[in-house]
Amino acid sequence: MHNFDFVKPSTIAEAVSALSHEGAQALSGGQTLIPTMKQRLAAPGTLVSLTGIAEMQGVCLGDGGLHIGAATPHAVVAREAKAHYPALASLAAGIGDPAVRNRGTIGGSLANNDPAACYPSAVLASGATIVTNTRTIGADDYFQGMFTTALHDGEIITSVVFPIPEKAAYVKFDQPASRFALTGVFVAKYAGGVRVAVTGASQDGVFRWREAEAALTANFSPAAVSGLTVDSRHMIADLHGTPAYRANLVKVLTGRAVAAAS
Amino acid sequence: MTKVSMTVNGRTVSGEAEGRTLLVQFLREGLGLTGTHVGCDTSQCGACVVHVNGQMVKSCTVFAQDVAGADVRTIEGMANADGSLSVLQQAFQDHHGLQCGYCTPGMVMSAAALLKDNPKPTEVEVRHHLEGNICRCTGYHNIVKAVLAASGQDVSKIAAE
Incomplete structure (x- = not known):
C-alpha cells in the first residue's frame, strides 16, 4: 500500500480540522478501508483515525432512543445494546468474525454503505437518526445508493440514535466466505407502523420494502407477506445468486424475521 | 517514520513505524516476534490474530500507530512463566x-x-x-x-x- 501520514486526534473538533486538508480520509476500525488500501483502490495522503475520540464511543439510552457512538465497535454494540434493543445487538454479533467485530465500527459501516453490509438495514428499518459534526440526517435521506451517502467531504458521523421498536428482528442469509449478507432483512414494528429494510439484494444498496411494510402494519404475521412478490429487476447478480434468487430471499427472510421478531 | 511504543507480552517496546506499517509488520519485522503469522494479508484467515488490550484482532488489518500505547499479547506471550506450555x-x-x-x-x-x-x-x-x-x-x-x-x-x- 502507498504510504500516508497518520494522525490520531482525541476530539471531534481536532478530527474535523485534520480532515479539512486535501487528501485526508477518516479511518475508523479499518476492516474495509485497510484491505482496500492494500489493493491500492484507495490511497489517501493522510489518515485521520477516529478510534481515539472518547466522545464517539459507547452505548446509552437517551432522548429519542438508544444512542450509539459512531466509533463503537460491533462487539461492544452486541454486548451493550442487548438489554435495550436485542435485534440490533444480534445484528452486531453476526457481522464478520470475532476479530473483525472488535475493530469494525457502526460509523465506519454507515459511512461506507456497502450494499451488503448489515448495519444500514437496521438504521433504515429503525428510522434512526445519523448525527454528524454539523447536523442530523434521517435514515430515509441518508442512504443514496451503493457506497453513496448524504455525507459531505470531511463530515464525520459522531453517533446514531435508534428509536426502540416494540418488536424487531434481523435475519441474514450469509454469504459463507465473507459473512456479508447475501441478502438480509431487518423488520421493526413501531406504534406508528412496521418498517422493513433489505440489504445485500439491490444494486442501489439498502432499501425499504414498502409493500411488505403496508401488509405487516395491517397484519403483523408471516402470512401477510406470503402473497407478495418482489421485483427482481434491480437485484444484484453475482456468482452467489441471481436476481430472482435474491428477490425470493427478500420475501422468505422477511417472513422469517416477522416470525422471529421479539 | 514515527516512534511507536507499546507493551508487548508485558515488556515495554518501541520502534519506528511508517503510517502504513501494520501491527503484524511492527511485531515481526520490528521486534522479531515471528510467531505471529501472515497468511492471507486480507483479513480473511486469522493467522495473524493477537490480543490488543485483551481483545483479539487481526494484526494485518490494524496500523501500528493506531495501537500506540496499547497492551499487546502475541503467541510468544502464551507459555507459562517457566517456559512450559499453557x-x-x-x-x-x-x-x-x-x-x-x-x-x-x-x-x-x-x-x-x-x-x-x-x-x-x-x-x-x-x-x-x-x-x-x-x-x-x-x-x-x-x-x-x-x-x-x-x-x-x-x-x-x-x-x-
Missing part, C-alpha cells in the same frame, strides 16, 4: 490440533480469547468463534477438540473424524 497450548499438542502449524498461532490466540469470556463453550460455540480462522490443512476437528479439552471438558467421546 493449558491451551498443551491441549493443541495432546489432541494434535495442528498439522502444518501455520494457522496455529492465530488459532491459539482466538481460542484463548474465547475461553476468557466463555470458560465452558459448547462445540457449536467454538466452531462459531473460529469462523475467522482458516486452517488450510482442514484440521478443524482436532482444533475444536483441543479447545474443548483446554476448557476442562471431557472430549473422550468426540471421535477423531
Whole structure:
C-alpha cells in the first residue's frame, strides 16, 4: 500500500480540522478501508483515525432512543445494546468474525454503505437518526445508493440514535466466505407502523420494502407477506445468486424475521 | 517514520513505524516476534490474530500507530512463566490440533480469547468463534477438540473424524 501520514486526534473538533486538508480520509476500525488500501483502490495522503475520540464511543439510552457512538465497535454494540434493543445487538454479533467485530465500527459501516453490509438495514428499518459534526440526517435521506451517502467531504458521523421498536428482528442469509449478507432483512414494528429494510439484494444498496411494510402494519404475521412478490429487476447478480434468487430471499427472510421478531 | 511504543507480552517496546506499517509488520519485522503469522494479508484467515488490550484482532488489518500505547499479547506471550506450555497450548499438542502449524498461532490466540469470556463453550460455540480462522490443512476437528479439552471438558467421546 502507498504510504500516508497518520494522525490520531482525541476530539471531534481536532478530527474535523485534520480532515479539512486535501487528501485526508477518516479511518475508523479499518476492516474495509485497510484491505482496500492494500489493493491500492484507495490511497489517501493522510489518515485521520477516529478510534481515539472518547466522545464517539459507547452505548446509552437517551432522548429519542438508544444512542450509539459512531466509533463503537460491533462487539461492544452486541454486548451493550442487548438489554435495550436485542435485534440490533444480534445484528452486531453476526457481522464478520470475532476479530473483525472488535475493530469494525457502526460509523465506519454507515459511512461506507456497502450494499451488503448489515448495519444500514437496521438504521433504515429503525428510522434512526445519523448525527454528524454539523447536523442530523434521517435514515430515509441518508442512504443514496451503493457506497453513496448524504455525507459531505470531511463530515464525520459522531453517533446514531435508534428509536426502540416494540418488536424487531434481523435475519441474514450469509454469504459463507465473507459473512456479508447475501441478502438480509431487518423488520421493526413501531406504534406508528412496521418498517422493513433489505440489504445485500439491490444494486442501489439498502432499501425499504414498502409493500411488505403496508401488509405487516395491517397484519403483523408471516402470512401477510406470503402473497407478495418482489421485483427482481434491480437485484444484484453475482456468482452467489441471481436476481430472482435474491428477490425470493427478500420475501422468505422477511417472513422469517416477522416470525422471529421479539 | 514515527516512534511507536507499546507493551508487548508485558515488556515495554518501541520502534519506528511508517503510517502504513501494520501491527503484524511492527511485531515481526520490528521486534522479531515471528510467531505471529501472515497468511492471507486480507483479513480473511486469522493467522495473524493477537490480543490488543485483551481483545483479539487481526494484526494485518490494524496500523501500528493506531495501537500506540496499547497492551499487546502475541503467541510468544502464551507459555507459562517457566517456559512450559499453557493449558491451551498443551491441549493443541495432546489432541494434535495442528498439522502444518501455520494457522496455529492465530488459532491459539482466538481460542484463548474465547475461553476468557466463555470458560465452558459448547462445540457449536467454538466452531462459531473460529469462523475467522482458516486452517488450510482442514484440521478443524482436532482444533475444536483441543479447545474443548483446554476448557476442562471431557472430549473422550468426540471421535477423531
